[in-house]
Amino acid sequence: MKRLFRRFRSLPLRSRLALLVAAAVAFAVAAVSVTCWFIVRGKLYDEVDNDLRTTARMPVSEVSATTLVNNCTQTPKSRTGPNGFGPRSKTMYYQVVDADGTACVFDDSAGLVKVTDSDKEVAGESASADGFLRNGTDNQGNSVRVLTEPLTVSQGIPGTRSAFPGYALVIGSPLKNTETTLNDLALLLLIVSGIGVVGAGAAGLWVARAGLRPVDKLTETVEHVARTEDLTVRIPVEGNDEIARLSESFNSMTASLASSRELQQQLIADAGHELRTPLTSLRTNIELLTRSEETGRPIPPADRKALLASVTAQMTELAALIGDLQTLSRSDEAHAGDRVEVVALQDTVEAALRRARLRGPELTITADLEPWFVRAEPTALERAIVNILDNAVKFSPPGGAVDVRLRAGELSVRDHGPGIPTDELPHVFDRFWRSPDARALPGSGLGLSIVARTVQQAGGEVSLRPAEDGGTIATVRLPGAPAAPPELP
Template sequence: MQRRLLLVATLLIVCLVAALAVPLALAYSSHRTGQLLLARRADATRFAELTDRAIREGDSTGLGAEVSRYTELYGTAVEIRDRDGRLLAGGGVDEPAAAGRALSGRTTDGLPLVTPFGPSAVLVAEPAGRDAQVSGVVLLRAPTSAARRAVGTVWAVLAVGSLAALGCALVVARRLAGWILRPVGELDRTTRAIADGRLEARIGLVRGPVELRRLEERFNAMADGISAALERQRAFVADASHELRTPLTVLSLRLENLEPHLSRTGRSEYEEALTELDRLTVLLEDLLTLARVEADAGLPGSGPASGLHERLTGWQELYAAKGLTLSVDLADQGPLPGAVARIADIALDNAAKFVPSGGRVAVTLADRTLSVADDGPGLSPAEREAAPGRFWRAPGQGNVPGSGLGLAIAAELARTCGATLALLPNRPRGLVVRLDLAPEGRPSGGADRPGRGAGAGPAGRGRETGR
């Protein structure tokens, strides 16, 4: 927007400067041309009087001497002819058309406009004679070098002045545009920060128009209200999930105590009730985890990549028990955010559920990028886009244990450590969960506060499925 404002301002300023400078330049050229005409017409008139006298006396000797001195002094060619066209003095002009107009009694009343680029010479024709009788004609070709230099000097001064005025006006316009748009730029940066998940971002007090400053204040008030509403929502989910854990635990114990008193016909319903109770417990645990992660609480600090390797060792044992092959290649050994291990747990838990027996899963860490690739059934493009949503389950997989919150938790964990989570297709089939970490040394949001969070490894599987 600033560039467009500057472009419009520049066009307006250029038009204004041109509207002032161009008429001034042309006016001076016209003035200098008029001065040249008056000066040369005065000389031509003097020569016309001498010509008429010489013709009447029949002696043009003195006229030739006068023309010669004038030509040497001013470098101006002068040619004098009588009414029959015979050359009386001078020469070098040879303009029959101008001579014919002068013999008809018309004098030169205008010259071409003198500019720094031309003309190099002008022609002045003056009839000689008395009353209405024309006895001869004076042709004078005058150089315009002096006039062109004067016009060029004035034009140069006007050009320099115009450029200086244009430069000053552009500086003022740039500062004015910056002053007007500074609140807009701050608003753009703040909205981008909020869109990236930094809900605490606010617009600072910046100078600008009163209307835009009021807009900033209202935007901050709106952002505060939205943040407060989100915090209340997260607090409600966390409190509700936490308060429901105790009744669910008591209900589970009471159901287990009922088992000795069940008849054979009611045992299947009893098992189904316990299964649903377990699913409800897993859902509450995942809701608590998600609320904790969204609040940036319960996130361990950074640790070496070797800690991730130890976690993956436990998964290798589980995979071997399921008939799956898990390969690990951790090229990076630098410190990693604690959320990386939990994201790997979520991806490996999903792979363990959906990759058929005999399949392969590969975990690689290189160039600050963690990839978990499997050769399972994979997901379609639409499913990959929807998978990180809350409570999303792939069609036809509703009977697989899990809450549908796993990848949503992983996405929130990635956000807290300044990383990006992406679901990509594997070749020739399968799914790749890729985590692109921020470069080392860059702040990673709230990922450096200690605490406990989502499931810590293979022992917590089943609580973080996202598919």
């Protein structure tokens, strides 16, 4: 059975559908055919039984019964008229049976029905005993439907009948015609069922092919995409069934993949462009140092110190850029995995403020922080806040001030620098975008992109807007609560 099931599973889907349809139709046709055969069989037997009961109600005269018993014979004789039993069909069996099983046949009986023990029991009982119907055979082995009941005789007065003790009346009807009809019906049902099953299999195969045609198109499209890597291919969507939903899902998937590829290519192109500047500067400075060593012409100490400082600065910028690229290259799942935990936002801001004060010791950084607990990845959240504070420190004038405030999950960082022009605000969170006025300052243009993605992963939002009296206000809103959950320490 398992082997057959494995072979079935190895068939193509349309073949399996056709076989399942054919099997379902075959089961239904078989059930209907068998039910029909038994219903017809019951009807035919009911007709035969009614004929037997009608014949049994015909009166048998006491004289005829006594004569038959006294001159018992098992060889029927043909007569031209009735013999106390009314007109009888010559195709039926008429006989009486005593308690010993001896059978005496009436004239014009079609033959002798074999006697059973049940017939003897009825003969030995009184006239009030119930008769019964059974299937039997005659002395030639032919099938006969038999009615056995106690023998009663008429006394010559219409409507009066009395028991004839010790004998049972046995009447039989041949089943040859009935069995022939049932056999013909069974053959006809078998032929019709076979035609129905074959037709159902063909219809199932046609339906499977028609129903799976959209799947074939989808398969061809997937194979084409896998072969050519062309993500612009789309499948026409017709209707709103499961196939249409599958096509829409595939189109959405290819659109997402195409967008992801485009972003990846854009990231590579932007990264290459940003890496080219520090690498070119490093190469130029290193070539100057190498040429000085090769030619034996020393570089003045002040210039050499400046060159080494430039190399160090370019390497620092390059390392920061690579770190930012690694942060952006990590998937959202990597950020939103098992490392997400409940974080005290005020403590994270305090840690970021300590780093910001080291980078801008000449600035006045004030903080007003209220408790707020959020669910986020601690390291990523701290880096995002550090990036915001770094921008505030970078663009603040010497001796300026930076105001930091945390109220009900809203963190605002306000600097007093030159601010951001209104037309540049829509681009500040784009990767590698830098204001023309800030391109001379250190940075990779990825800081605010990292901030935006980290805040979005934590379920919040970030925005920048100009301050009324100059400078910029960065606002971060994060969902959370003013107190930690009770189960946390």
